[in-house]
Amino acid sequence: MTDFHVYDTTLRDGAQQEGLNLSVADKLAIAAYLDELGVGFIEGGWPGANPKDTEFFARARTELHLQNATLAAFGSTRRAHAVAADDPQVRALLDAQTDVVTLVAKSHSRHVTEALHTTLDENLAMVSDTVSFLVREGRSVFLDAEHFFDGYRTDPAYALEVVRIAAEAGASVIALCDTNGGMLPPQVTDVVGDVLTCTQARLGIHCHNDTGCAVANSLAAVQAGADHVQGTINGYGERTGNADLVTVVSNLQLKLGQQVVAPERLGRALHLSHAISEVTNVVPYGRQPYVGASAFAHKAGLHASALKVDPDLYQHTDPALVGNSMRTLVSDMAGRASIELKAKELGYDLTHDPQLAARTVKRVKELEQQGWTFDAADASFELLLREEVTGEPLSYFDAESWRVIMDSTGGSEPSLSEATVKLSAAGKRTVATGEGNGPVNALDHALRQALADAYPELAAFELIDFRVRILDASHGTDATTRVLIETSDENGSWQTLGVAPNIVHASWVALVDSFTYGLLKRGVEPRK
């Protein structure tokens, strides 16, 4: 592994994407996935500027256990004519208690005078003071030179002076930012080359995709000598997004032979990219390079016959290297190999029972056609697998019926939703009614109440996450709904899934699976 910096800014710059709104819990979950992918640095947010980000850094100290990555707090240089040590925003950066602080600074002379409304000299002093203050406080300081490329075009001497001053003050990386995203690769090559003739500092690159060249621009900078690359997972970001770190890292590693993350981590890129999109609730882009669902899918008859001869003739790389697989588009989705692998992970060996393997693959494919994806719902997959192995579904009770009623008077808040569940368990028929803020909450309460006598163990289960994805959203309110539930007890947490046109029905399926799996894992025998 080279001393190359892969610097992720999904949690800060990525979060600027239209429609993307991350809670602190979302950010913590994403940070853990980023660490798993092997990025070197995770920019967590802007403490002080945003209470949510301040909370993120506070909770990260106890809740986030990073194995590879270093956390970075992002902020700006001190205010004009202030003292860095007294600037509340700079203090908030220290309070975040991260090893790395990334400072954004103006490097475009017109931005200094027209947007920041200060003098060119004062801006240089702001850079110098803030960097040296933070370095004295024991931080590694990275400088994001905002609008660097546009600035270099307008006033190269000033842009270079910002780089020089920052390096002199002790910044360990100077990232050149194409903030407006208007560059093309040859310009990036030229400017990075020029800057490297003037400085010994380590240079980084930060690109946006406004010309569709964020990935190529990032690579151009690296090939010109930058050894710190910034980007976001799945290219999230404002406007057209940032450089997609999944694609950049894959290209560096698989095309340019530069090992920047461990190969086994890159092999989980597809899984991690999709897991993060579950958290952001941004639908994965099928045509995303390397990890898109279509990235290795072949349709043309022209290719399909030749594919059998030698897939390498028609694939630019081995999809397994990023956790993807080749698909020919008649047979759908998951292949047998990945299902066998998944089963093995769960302790079921399907390789010795080809019929069982074939049956399971067939069932998974049928369900995938209807919108099920087991990627993020191991518990539901294990219940399905167990059913194929034992020949019957695991069932702790016999459901007779359920009903949910919601009403509202006028446009004001509705009254509590009411759910009634009828079922038999432990030899007894029970009718129970629950109330809740919404229909699923009411159903959850009713089901727990109906099962309380037969399975007091349920009291330990807590629903900690509930996600809804509308599939085929273009059908409006008539679309299919996928519900993902995460449940926890004192031993850990598990994910279950339900798919149906009716969101409450999909939730019911996921709820029942969640209780079933939880009871199974506690070793509870069905009492029917």
Next chain:
Amino acid sequence: MTDFHVYDTTLRDGAQQEGLNLSVADKLAIAAYLDELGVGFIEGGWPGANPKDTEFFARARTELHLQNATLAAFGSTRRAHAVAADDPQVRALLDAQTDVVTLVAKSHSRHVTEALHTTLDENLAMVSDTVSFLVREGRSVFLDAEHFFDGYRTDPAYALEVVRIAAEAGASVIALCDTNGGMLPPQVTDVVGDVLTCTQARLGIHCHNDTGCAVANSLAAVQAGADHVQGTINGYGERTGNADLVTVVSNLQLKLGQQVVAPERLGRALHLSHAISEVTNVVPYGRQPYVGASAFAHKAGLHASALKVDPDLYQHTDPALVGNSMRTLVSDMAGRASIELKAKELGYDLTHDPQLAARTVKRVKELEQQGWTFDAADASFELLLREEVTGEPLSYFDAESWRVIMDSTGGSEPSLSEATVKLSAAGKRTVATGEGNGPVNALDHALRQALADAYPELAAFELIDFRVRILDASHGTDATTRVLIETSDENGSWQTLGVAPNIVHASWVALVDSFTYGLLKRGVEPRK
């Protein structure tokens, strides 16, 4: 206008995209849009190989009235050891009666022997014979040298020999294809440069996006001397897609100063890109460069205040040049400046009424605390703004109550959901019941039915998107729900928002806003 070729292959290579299926009528509609955009060549399909494409060329002769573009038929070189004039597939190319025929030919020696199963010499004869036959028949022949870049790496002498033979036989363009899409710009630059030292032929470039560099690779080829660029609208295509012609043309014209289509045609790029996505039924990609809905949308408060000073400081180009416009997103990262900007976009000037501005900002911030985000719901924001300006909410009816009932027997599929709405409109109290696959679908149906007499205009509204986000999902089923609805009529589409603990209540709020906004925009007065 230079003699540069913009060659579109949306109808042939683009149609290979997963999930894309074009009828002949679709293809004719798309061809007309492509012509309007000003592309020089439209590759219509592969006559003979595909009956749909044969029909397309037949109907195009009478139904398609191209003003700028020349139609091209696509096919392959003759079969091995056959006579070009007698090859049915080559005859079908003539029968298509296009001025241009584009022939795909192998240029990678391993593909010749292992996929085509013929000799290297015979492949050269196939190229030479087929090109010269079609030229004798009066066609302009373009040659697509398939897998050229991979072939050049394996066996450069053979790849170059294919180019030489084709040029000698009279091909007027030789397009070098990165068929597997694995190239990076520096390789493209080098190979195109090499080839140009060996031939006088006009070179073209055909890229796929597997490394995320299709656009950059296309530009690299042009800057190295190619003057024919192939691509597809919106980057449609197999796997990760082809080079997006919208982005390539915009870059050539706006970044490299090469005028390849008339500026007024480029000014319609957004409209044409979206019109074509209506035909293909592929949801437009919000982050698409230049023409994406988010391409010029600004969220960060950091930027919004400076945007007022000079938009060019924060925009890489003028969005009007591609028919797009700048948007400000109202979000928790934005302050008063961005709300004033947004209001101005919508035609409300808040700068002269500081109290109104302050009141609106306060209300937006309060709602954001509860989980509302207006950045993807302009219509809801405009209704809120209008209410602050006029002092009262716009209301087309008085809701009295609504109720939704869902039930299910056992674990099987539930019965239809049932919703009842009671309201008064046009001086009349109405009670209406609707059924649906799910609760929101049922409520939508009931509300439409209740309002049908008072507002027949509602029939034009179609719900085209429905998205649900669980906020603070860690509260499980007790979390807050945000529902985003997109509605369209013949004039366009609009987004509305609802937030509530109960998903059905949140949907009700978004539905009512969607109907209210739609009626407002049609100039319908409330009939109460």
